[in-house]
Amino acid sequence: MKRIGVFLESFIVVIIIVALGHTFLEDFSVLAGWTVAARRWIIWAGLGIDLIFTIEFFCRLYFALMSGEAVDYFIRQRGWIDFMASIPLLLFNSLPNTLALLAGAGLITGLGSFLNVLKVIKAVRIARILRLLRVVKLFRRIRYARSPMAQRHIAIITTISVTVLVVWVLAANLLGSMGVLPGLETSFLASQSEHSRYLAQAGANAAALAARSREVAALDSTLLVARPQGGSTSWTRYDDLYYAAHFLAGDYEYFDVNGVESFFDGRPLSRAAAKEGIVFFVAILLSVLAYLLLYSPRFALGITDPIHVMKRGMEESGYNLEVKIPSRQADDDVFELARLYNSIFLPLKDRGSTQEEQTAALGIDDIRSFVEKE
Amino acid sequence: MRKMDAQSNAIQRFISRMFETPALKALPALQKEEQVLQFLKQNGPQLQPLLASMGIAATADWQETVGGLVREIRSLADRMLENEIQRAIDVRLQFSFYPALSSGRQPPPKVREELGALCRRIANHPVGRRALSGSLSAALSDITDKYIPQIWERRKYIYVEVTRVQRLSLKAEECADLLRFTLLIRPAAYLHAMADRQLGPETGFAPVQEQALQRALHGLSAQLSATPPEIVRMAVRGALPFPGTRGLEAISRLTTISALRGRALAPTLVVDRGADSPDKSWFNITRRNAAWRGLDPRMLDELYSIAAENRW
Numbered sequence: 001m002k003r004i005g006v007f008l009e010s011f012i013v014v015i016i017i018v019a020l021g022h023t024f025l026e027d028f029s030v031l032a033g034w035t036v037a038a039r040r041w042i043i044w045a046g047l048g049i050d051l052i053f054t055i056e057f058f059c060r061l062y063f064a065l066m067s068g069e070a071v072d073y074f075i076r077q078r079g080w081i082d083f084m085a086s087i088p089l090l091l092f093n094s095l096p097n098t099l100a101l102l103a104g105a106g107l108i109t110g111l112g113s114f115l116n117v118l119k120v121i122k123a124v125r126i127a128r129i130l131r132l133l134r135v136v137k138l139f140r141r142i143r144y145a146r147s148p149m150a151q152r153h154i155a156i157i158t159t160i161s162v163t164v165l166v167v168w169v170l171a172a173n174l175l176g177s178m179g180v181l182p183g184l185e186t187s188f189l190a191s192q193s194e195h196s197r198y199l200a201q202a203g204a205n206a207a208a209l210a211a212r213s214r215e216v217a218a219l220d221s222t223l224l225v226a227r228p229q230g231g232s233t234s235w236t237r238y239d240d241l242y243y244a245a246h247f248l249a250g251d252y253e254y255f256d257v258n259g260v261e262s263f264f265d266g267r268p269l270s271r272a273a274a275k276e277g278i279v280f281f282v283a284i285l286l287s288v289l290a291y292l293l294l295y296s297p298r299f300a301l302g303i304t305d306p307i308h309v310m311k312r313g314m315e316e317s318g319y320n321l322e323v324k325i326p327s328r329q330a331d332d333d334v335f336e337l338a339r340l341y342n343s344i345f346l347p348l349k350d351r352g353s354t355q356e357e358q359t360a361a362l363g364i365d366d367i368r369s370f371v372e373k374e
Numbered sequence: 375m376r377k378m379d380a381q382s383n384a385i386q387r388f389i390s391r392m393f394e395t396p397a398l399k400a401l402p403a404l405q406k407e408e409q410v411l412q413f414l415k416q417n418g419p420q421l422q423p424l425l426a427s428m429g430i431a432a433t434a435d436w437q438e439t440v441g442g443l444v445r446e447i448r449s450l451a452d453r454m455l456e457n458e459i460q461r462a463i464d465v466r467l468q469f470s471f472y473p474a475l476s477s478g479r480q481p482p483p484k485v486r487e488e489l490g491a492l493c494r495r496i497a498n499h500p501v502g503r504r505a506l507s508g509s510l511s512a513a514l515s516d517i518t519d520k521y522i523p524q525i526w527e528r529r530k531y532i533y534v535e536v537t538r539v540q541r542l543s544l545k546a547e548e549c550a551d552l553l554r555f556t557l558l559i560r561p562a563a564y565l566h567a568m569a570d571r572q573l574g575p576e577t578g579f580a581p582v583q584e585q586a587l588q589r590a591l592h593g594l595s596a597q598l599s600a601t602p603p604e605i606v607r608m609a610v611r612g613a614l615p616f617p618g619t620r621g622l623e624a625i626s627r628l629t630t631i632s633a634l635r636g637r638a639l640a641p642t643l644v645v646d647r648g649a650d651s652p653d654k655s656w657f658n659i660t661r662r663n664a665a666w667r668g669l670d671p672r673m674l675d676e677l678y679s680i681a682a683e684n685r686w
Contacts, residue, residue: 309646346655
């Protein structure tokens with residue numbers, strides 16, 4: 001049973017690493033202009049990963065509930081990270097994207113009604129940022145420090161900083177969509193919306209719609225298709241085969257004004273979002289690595305190492321090494337304690353060792369180990 | 375008879391395995407012996423199941439079983455000790471100090487023989503064995519090779535005490551050689567002055583009474599007839615307290631400090647990150663306890679500085 005547990009934990013660590021790679025590739029594929037086929041695979045992989053994490057969360061929650069430790073799991077063991085980095089992502093990101101794929105995203109004519117649903121989902125696509133919480137999950141599972149205290153403290157700091165970053169990015173995007181913090185996306189969509197209203201003035205007249213479309217297309221290179229609702233296409237920039245080869249459902253901006261449907265190219269916005277995503281991804285990864293590689297050793301040198309030396313000195317009769325006190329940190333509480341350990345405890349211990357027999361350096365486990373080999 | 379042999383073989387195998395455990399492997403014979411005896415004392419009858427799985431049948435009287443184990447421990451330690459004594463005398467001692475301390479005479483061949491015989495006599499007595507443990511370990515280690523050249527280079531307190539106060543015209547390597555020699559003789563002070571005392575943790579290291587030592591000195595000089603009496607004197611006087619003994623020779627003080635350091639040497643000790651080096655730690659702790667241990671605090675200060683500078 002224990003072996004299965006270890007295997008599953010290791011499996012989750014591997015999946016987290018895969019998920020982080022996937023998060024990067026999801027954005028990179030947009031920036032690098034990967035083919036639709038490759039991006040489809042990335043979407044399927046995203047669904048698989050989010051499903052695994054959702055199952056993982058429910059399993060952990062179930063076992064925590066069974067042992068009456070659900071609150072402890074959710075709060076102290078950071079089950080909330082497991083939750084945030086699984087269910088919302090599945091519901092708001094990977095599942096809708098996959099459904100769009102299944103709806104035949106390449107064939108623009110069949111997409112209209114579905115794109116209305118996708119539009120809502122796109123408003124919360126920033127939920128992808130929640131994936132970065134997995135960085136915390138990853139480093140929580142890997143033992144990188146000798147001392148549990150060091151590991152716990154670094155985990156707390158990492159969790160705080162990553163969560164603050166992620167929550168703020170989410171909040172900033174929400175504020176953006178509410179118009180409090182308008183950005184490039186707002187003006188981009190406002191321009192497309194204005195053009196779609198202009199096209200709508202043509203009404204059901206296909207020839208007028210085509211003429212207006214040509215006018216708009218000359219000004220706005222993102223206009224792709226214009227057609228009366230339910231009717232045949234009045235104007236299109238490319239043929240259906242081109243759309244199937246270069247566009248996914250999420251790449252369109254869709255407007256339906258007074259019975260006139262217009263499709264715009266949303267890829268410039270996707271690219272901007274992907275760039276933002278990569279910037280945040282790298283920033284979070286770098287900050288976590290900085291904590292691990294720069295802060296963690298300092299924490300060990302300044303806190304856990306001296307404590308470890310003092311602990312050994314108190315536990316083992318033959319261990320009489322002093323704590324090294326760096327002059328720059330001599331007034332730190334830990335080193336104040338270490339100074340007393342060096343100057344009072346160790347000399348007293350040395351005197352004590354002359355009055356009573358010392359503990360043998362040999363332990364019963366040493367004997368057991370060679371007896372077992374015999 | 376066959377059963378007895380099997381039991382004896384099993385005990386031999388068990389003890390030799392104990393001596394080879396990673397915790398003890400690098401220790402000198404007497405320290406191994408001390409540790410194993412201490413272990414037996416502390417763990418006692420708990421060991422019975424482990425002994426049984428090694429084929430050692432515990433008798434009804436546990437003390438009897440222990441007696442058999444202790445005999446084998448001593449016998450194995452003795453065999454190893456013989457090699458160590460031989461190595462200390464034949465390899466570590468060059469007697470280069472001899473001409474300077476005996477009006478230019480070369481050491482007679484008998485000096486090695488006599489010293490070997492003395493060491494064996496010391497090792498046959500529990501008190502002497504305790505005292506020999508630190509001394510032999512120091513003589514075999516590189517303590518003298520490391521510190522004496524540094525002392526000579528610095529020309530501070532210890533150098534002045536040896537060359538000006540004690541008036542020994544020795545080169546650094548001669549002084550180191552002399553120190554190894556006096557280290558091997560020093561335990562004899564305890565053999566003669568404290569032989570009737572009960573064994574305690576400080577046996578072989580605590581200061582002894584000057585009168586008791588004076589009585590022993592005469593007999594000891596006779597046993598080491600090939601060694602100049604002043605060398606024997608400075609070696610055994612290391613067992614006297616400082617301050618408190620008028621005119622205590624610098625070499626005597628240095629010998630005692632080295633013997634104590636030898637006792638605390640732990641070759642397998644892993645220096646954790648955040649811990650100071652073993653020598654620096656030891657000298658710093660010992661200089662704080664210098665008065666209590668009867669050691670020269672200024673010598674300890676200087677040795678501490680050397681250890682700190684060299685990160686020993």
